[in-house]
Amino acid sequence: MKLKENQSALVLEIDDNGEVExxxxxxxxxxxxxxxxxxxxxxxxxxxxxxxxxxxxxxxEDVRA
Structure with missing residues (x-):
């Protein structure tokens, strides 16, 4: 996804140890x-x-799913 100059986003990633970055x-x-x-x-x-x-x-949410 290419962001416009006036846009920003959070990117969440799971590393090799299962931690969220x-x-x-x-x-x-x-x-x-x-x-x-x-x-x-x-x-x-x-x-x-x-x-x-x-x-x-x-x-x-898991309970509702």
Whole structure:
């Protein structure tokens, strides 16, 4: 996927150890969208409460599936 200059995206990847890696892809690494994605990526990697909320959401979706 090619991003426009005003677009950014989070890229989630599972490494060889089963750990999630978070990367930011952007058409403009200095722009607002890149800054927002970077802030979300930082929160994903460092905020244990937020990680727990995400995992709880995934657990709920598994039950509904």
């Amino acid at each position: 978070v990367h930011v892809a952007s058409g403009d690494h200095q722009g607002v969208t890149a800054s927002i994605c970077s802030a979300i990526a930082q929160k994903l990697m460092t905020d244990g409460d937020f990680q727990g909320e995400l995992m709880a959401t995934l657990d709920c």
